[in-house]
Amino acid sequence: MEVRVIRSNRKTVAIQVNSDLTVTVRAPKYVSEKYIEQILREKESWIRKHIDEIKAKKAQHEAGNVKPLTRDELQKLADEAVEYIPKRVEHFAKIIGVDYGRITIRNQKTRWGSCSSKGNLNFNCLLMLTPPEVIDYVVVHELCHRKEMNHSKAFWSEVEKVIPNYKEYVEWLKNSFLWHVSG
Incomplete structure (x- = not known):
């Protein structure tokens, strides 16, 4: 290896x-x-x-079980994400009690979302292909990094306060084949 x-x-x-x-x-x-x-x-x-x-x-x-998305399909997902995700960020930021910077939507190859040390949030447009609960989990995950910039027990405790069953969404994302639809 x-x-x-x-x-x-x-x-x-x-x-x-x-x-x-x-x-x-x-x-x-x-x-x-x-x-x-x-x-x-x-x-x-x-x-x-x-x-x-x-x-x-x-x-x-x-084997052909997953069809790559076209450029137009990816753009449509990005447009949907720009409309939907910032509203969810605003909603959950109030609940968690944090602020945030810029929100960016991208077609990322390896991440569903990220949070910079300056509080800027990035989200993958492919999230729009997931259930709404999964999107909410990713939004909460990234916003909780505004309190804990790590994956410590304290971080997961913050996530669990908002989404008690977050582990099932973590598992859903791990087992997702969405990474392959973007080509």
Whole structure:
């Protein structure tokens, strides 16, 4: 398996399995190669599981079960998202008690949403193909990053206050084949 290590000023080690079946390890600058190798060994079954899932999704896509969206279809989804998502952001920001910056809608390949340290929010136009409850979960997830810029227990506690059954939406997104409809 091909592994790429990216070092930065982060505090923890993160492992990402990419759609091209490579593995990216994001690590603090001070972490040794030996420690990274140890973590990769410890997480080998998790990595293999994710590689197998990606292979299965690609096989299903290649079998013709998922049709890529046209440029016009993607534009229509983006237009719908521009109308719908900011209203949901405004609604949930009041409930959570946070402010936010700019809202951007994109056709992203690897993320449903993101929140910058300045409070700018990005959302994937493909969210418009998901159930409304899933959109609300992603909106709440990103807004909760205005309180906790991480995925700590405190962060998930904030999400759970607003969406008690958030785990089922996390699972729905993990098992979604939507990443393949954008071509």
